[in-house]
Amino acid sequence: MTEAVVTGLGVVSPTGLGTREFWSATVEGRSAIGPVTRFDADGYPARLAGEIAGFVAEDHLPGRLIPQTDRMTRLALVAADWALDDAGIDPSQHAAFDMGVVTASTSGGFEFGQNELRKLWSQGGQYVSAYQSFAWFYAVNSGQISIRNGMKGPSGVIVSDQAGGLDALAHTRRLIRKGTPVIVSGGVDAALCPWGWVAQLASDRLSTSDDPGGAYLPFDAAATGHVPGEGGAILLVEDAASARARGVAGYGVIAGYGASFDPRPGSGREPGLRHAIESALHDARLTADQVDVVFADAAGLPELDRVEADALAAVFGPGAVPVTAPKTTTGRLGSGAAPLDLAGALLALRHGVIPPTVHVRPDPAYRIDLVTGAAREIPLRTALVVARGYGGFNSAVVVRKAEPS
Amino acid sequence: MSHTPFRVDDLRRILREGAGADETVDLEGEILDTDFDALGYESLALLETGSRIEREYGISLGDEALAPHTTPRALIDAVNGELAPAPRT
Incomplete structure (x- = not known):
């Protein structure tokens, strides 16, 4: 049967922007968990997060995209660029209908949405950005990656919280088996804003510890919940045969x-x-x-x-x-x-x-x-x-x- | 019309604030007679631009003033037409 192979990685992690920085931090066990700085979290029960520091969207993306994108979409667009580059794929050299985009989403563009809802209730509907029509939406990362790279093949979004990050890869493999040779997949979330925070607090699963080294302790007797973070990864997945045809073995096969x-x-x-x-x-x-x-x-x-x-x-x-x-x-x-x-x-x-x-x-x-x-x-x-x-x-x-x- | 409170620089500012600017287009150049589509602004960008003009200047613009094939000159004229004091009868 057709195999789906990952040939490109685009990493936007609290521990590093780009694969190299992420991997060295990961191997060395360097933690990025610290106090929330993206908003004032002092009044909330949970006050720690894994934040991405030093990401300046304007350094990577065209000016037309900035007013219409949430942070999660900016991160996803840049990660997709990096994944394509890592795979050695120039989308302008591929047929538009041979490339699809399937990402996962948990919350959508919450920070963008919160700002527009604030304008709605404090100033009136006339003040809400026209881009609110899609900038908050679960499927927006798939859509913006598709538009930016001219990818018109089968595309979509999977929403099943963290499991969705794997479900998206499974659906990607399904589409490759059905004949689309290149799919941009993965997921990026970034809901570190008050609205995103209270939504996550409602799960009752967040750690209320203020100790970055003791707040998220899975499989430890002292475990009391988790710390939320932002970021993720975009993976370029290809039909293994077409990857081989251009001399690329890739990182690994989605085997099961x-x-x-x-x-x-x-x-x-x-x-x-x-x-x-x-x-x-x-x-x-x-x-x-x-x-x-x-x-x-x-x-x-x-x-x-x-x-x-x-x-x-x-x-x-x-x-x-x-x-x-x-x-x-x-x-x-x-x-x-x-x-x-x-x-x-x-x-x-x-x-x-x-x-x-x-x-x-x-x-x-x-x-x-x-x-x-x-x-x-x-x-x-x-x-x-x-x-x-x-x-x-x-x-x-x-x-x-x-x-x- | 001697009274033209809405000028091309006002439009440039509102375009940048609401929809950003395409790096391949010189927004500071001669843009008055280039249609919005060619300047890199799609219908949603014009919807946002129109909404910002309307709330800032307290006017209401029709759909035609904001169509992608219209030009900055046509939009500026439409805005100034709305801003002009109604003729005395």
Whole structure:
């Protein structure tokens, strides 16, 4: 069957703009979590975030795009440029209908939307930007990437919170199998504004700690929630045959995907995560012992951490596979989290290095081999990335290292 | 008309604030007779521009004044037409 291979990475992470900066910070375990600076968070219960510092949209994007874009869209457009460049693809040299865009979104352009709603209620409807008609919208990153790069093939957006970051890659693979050779995929969210903040607070999952080193501690007995962040990654995905034809092996193949939905709370039935992971392995035609590393969802809440650790122990055996959560350096990024983990996993395969989970002292009761402290050097061929979305979404993707052509 | 309170520089400012400027177009140059489409402004940019003019100057513009094939000169004339005191009868 047609294989979908990732040939380009565009990373916009709190730990680094661009793949190189991100990867060195990730391997060294440098955390970007700190006090919120994008708005005054003093009066809120949660006050830490993983923010992207030093991103000046005007340095990268045309002036016409600035008044019509939320921060998340500016970041996504730049990440898409970088992914295309990394893949060596000039979109003007490809047929417009042979290129599509499928991104994930969690919140949409909340900061843009908040500013326009403020004008609506304080000044009146006449003061609301015409661009509010789309700038807040979930699909806007896909749309703007499509317009900027002249991509008219099948496109869309997947909205299933963090799981969507993997669901978008699965849909990307589906479109490639149906005959579109180039798809821009991934996800970028950036809802670090009061509206985005209260929306996330409503989940009751945010850490209220003021200690950047102790606020987001998945699989630690001291876990009390997570820290939100902004950013993500855009991945250029191609039909492996057409990539090979132009002499490109890429980073790795999207080898397997599985998704499930949790049973009704209180039903007593097993959570859906194990099924999603097993489906992904089955789809990749791999047995559990052929998976070399797991990039965990790492919710940072005891009950959710237990569900994930139990699923991993059930599929792989207790402590049988190295598990890591580099998102402890960035916070949880909504739809951007899983694409960033996929970028990290593909770089891990390429370099034979498992980046560490920072700040965490693993609770042995979870029975997982969590990579903490320093990065672990080990030959890697396959990686599993796990993502869960608020409301019961579970998704898992297996990536396999690309063999040099 | 001797009374022209809305000038091309006012339009330039409002275009920049509401819709930005295309780097390939010299907005400071001779733009009066180039249509908005060629200046890089699509219908939504003109909707935003019209809305800003309307609220700043307290007038109401018709759809034709803001169509993509109109020119800055036509829009400026339309705005000044709305701003001109009504003729005494």
